[in-house]
Amino acid sequence: MTIVRTDFIQTKESFIEDKCVAFDELIKEIDDFETLTQKYPHAEIIDGGKNSVLYAGFINTHVHLEFSANKTTLEYGDFMIWLYSVIESREELKERCDTNMMINATKEMMESGITTFGAISSFGMELEACSKTPQKVIFFNELIGSIPSSVDFLYQDFLARLEESSHYDNITPAIAIHSPYSVHPIVIKKALSLAKEQNYPVSAHFLESSIEREWLENGEGEFKTFFKEFFNTSSPVNSIDGFLSLFDETPTHFTHAVKANKKELEHLSQKNHSIAHCPRSNRLLGSGKLDIQDLKVPFSVATDGLSSNYSLNIFDELRSALMLHSDIELKRLANDLIKSVTSIPAKIFNLNCGAIECGFSSDLAIITLPDKPKIDTIALNTILHTSKVDMLFIDGKQII
Numbered sequence: 001m002t003i004v005r006t007d008f009i010q011t012k013e014s015f016i017e018d019k020c021v022a023f024d025e026l027i028k029e030i031d032d033f034e035t036l037t038q039k040y041p042h043a044e045i046i047d048g049g050k051n052s053v054l055y056a057g058f059i060n061t062h063v064h065l066e067f068s069a070n071k072t073t074l075e076y077g078d079f080m081i082w083l084y085s086v087i088e089s090r091e092e093l094k095e096r097c098d099t100n101m102m103i104n105a106t107k108e109m110m111e112s113g114i115t116t117f118g119a120i121s122s123f124g125m126e127l128e129a130c131s132k133t134p135q136k137v138i139f140f141n142e143l144i145g146s147i148p149s150s151v152d153f154l155y156q157d158f159l160a161r162l163e164e165s166s167h168y169d170n171i172t173p174a175i176a177i178h179s180p181y182s183v184h185p186i187v188i189k190k191a192l193s194l195a196k197e198q199n200y201p202v203s204a205h206f207l208e209s210s211i212e213r214e215w216l217e218n219g220e221g222e223f224k225t226f227f228k229e230f231f232n233t234s235s236p237v238n239s240i241d242g243f244l245s246l247f248d249e250t251p252t253h254f255t256h257a258v259k260a261n262k263k264e265l266e267h268l269s270q271k272n273h274s275i276a277h278c279p280r281s282n283r284l285l286g287s288g289k290l291d292i293q294d295l296k297v298p299f300s301v302a303t304d305g306l307s308s309n310y311s312l313n314i315f316d317e318l319r320s321a322l323m324l325h326s327d328i329e330l331k332r333l334a335n336d337l338i339k340s341v342t343s344i345p346a347k348i349f350n351l352n353c354g355a356i357e358c359g360f361s362s363d364l365a366i367i368t369l370p371d372k373p374k375i376d377t378i379a380l381n382t383i384l385h386t387s388k389v390d391m392l393f394i395d396g397k398q399i400i
């Protein structure tokens with residue numbers, strides 16, 4: 001048993017002061033220091049020190065580790081320009097990205113307190129890195145392919161990757177449908193019926209850019225030139241509503257959704273879907289920003305990959321979100337952002353973590369504030385002043 005003592009502890013809605021947590025693999029009790037030390041006299045005591053805060057380990061629902069070699073290669077500012085640069089440099093980026101580089105990317109996440117992440121895997125390259133990290137991984141095997149003559153082959157390859165990802169204790173096999181513009185509905189249906197049958201978590205990029213919307217709605221715009229050039233096709237394989245209806249029985253984590261309208265957001269809410277909000281990625285690819293002010297759909301905040309970001313540090317992402325959503329009252333936003341990387345993604349993916357409550361996994365992060373905070377400013381000050389955690393525990397084992 002371990003007893004951790006910090007000045008503050010994150011709770012569902014706020015923070016409490018002067019309490020301690022007793023834990024082994026699971027969180028056992030939250031009580032006063034005296035009560036817990038009397039009850040567990042042999043427990044190891046960990047003191048976080050002055051102005052320390054105990055958080056549930058953070059969850060980053062959407063990252064592409066295979067693109068970790070990108071720093072200055074891909075072009076930012078506009079989605080189509082970025083996409084052309086991905087196609088031009090994808091092979092070179094793959095070659096430059098080895099397991100060691102991806103392990104370092106998982107470490108960068110760990111240093112910022114991420115204990116669980118969702119890896120979007122295009123090729124299966126990061127499986128070894130994911131199997132070596134102590135973090136918990138939802139391994140989203142990506143299905144992509146819109147041309148009928150090649151979808152069968154791509155589907156078989158996807159199935160093989162899905163199978164390979166199902167042999168590791170820390171890895172949950174899962175499915176990523178790349179997007180409505182790039183995946184044929186025939187294989188989407190097959191993959192989703194498999195997801196339903198096997199209870200695989202599902203994720204999909206959705207309405208990231210206005211050109212995506214223009215293509216799906218009208219078969220026009222810059223995607224028209226793109227599809228003509230690369231695939232010699234002239235119409236989209238999915239409509240927005242048609243694509244969404246395929247997911248009606250499979251609650252899905254839709255990434256971006258920046259260009260979703262009221263009706264589509266209402267549909268997401270009714271079908272128990274959720275959104276991964278990647279503010280820095282959206283900014284860098286010229287996509288605008290998701291309006292989270294009155295959003296009824298539960299959302300996580302996620303980093304996306306280094307293909308569309310400059311770090312995988314979750315505090316960097318939260319700070320950017322805090323600055324970008326300048327229309328929302330500051331302290332409320334800060335509290336909501338902390339929930340978007342803890343209790344909300346845990347609920348979305350049905351994980352036994354993301355909150356400091358008895359019976360939950362002991363995935364815990366300790367951070368230290370530079371000075372004593374008022375209790376209602378802890379979330380805000382954490383986001384403003386933290387880059388790295390001081391200590392990190394996964395299933396009760398100290399990692400940092």
Ligand code: MCF
Nearest residue numbers: 064086120122142205208304305307308
């Ligand atoms: O989330 C960002 C932007 N939107 C779409 N895809 C990706 C992102 N970062 C990496 N990707 C990958 C995607 O998984 O890019 C590849 C796919 O395998 C090429 S198709 C855009």
Ligand code: FE
Nearest residue numbers: 120255304305
């Ligand atoms: Fe992505």
